[in-house]
Amino acid sequence: GSILSKMDRAVSPCDDFYGFSCGGWLRDNPIPEDSSSYGIYPWLRQHVDITLKELLETPSDSDEIEAVRKAKVFYRSCMDEGRWDLLQTLAQIRNQHSKSVLIRLYIAPDDKNSTNYIIKVAP
Structure with missing residues (x-):
């Protein structure tokens, strides 16, 4: 939508x-409900991720350029999620090296209720 649709003209800009x-x-x-905060960047990322996932999961076509075919093969090879327990592996690496691996944990105010603090997970 347009920029005007993002505004609330019932609210006084001076107030x-x-x-x-x-x-x-x-x-x-x-x-x-499953998020502690939300904004345009997470919204955009989610929609780009969904579109990209749909593209990469469509069967390869002989008319596609080689780079797209290779990206689809690479994606399929990485999406075999049953091969290893990701959370267990990340926990082991973090315990051994005391560093964040792929994700970062931190404490911050809850955007839904700023009187509470929550543990946030970030890339």
């Missing part, structure tokens, strides 16, 4: 500029 400029987006995109 609450953020609510005025972003209120429409906030109304149309509530924080998902």
Whole structure:
């Protein structure tokens, strides 16, 4: 949609500029139940990830360029999720090296209720 659809013109910009400029987006995109925060970047990433996943999971076509065919083969080889326990492996690496591996854990205020603190997981 347009930028105007992301605004909430019922809010006075002099009283609450953020609510005025972003209120429409906030109304149309509530924080998902499984997330502690949400914004345009996670929304975009989710939609790009879904589109890319759909593209990579379609069968290869002889008319596709070689790079696309190779990307599909590589994707399929990495998506054999039953081969190893990812969480167990990450925990072992973290225990041995005291470093974050692929994910980062930290404590931050809960965006849904700022009086609470939660453990967040980030890439």
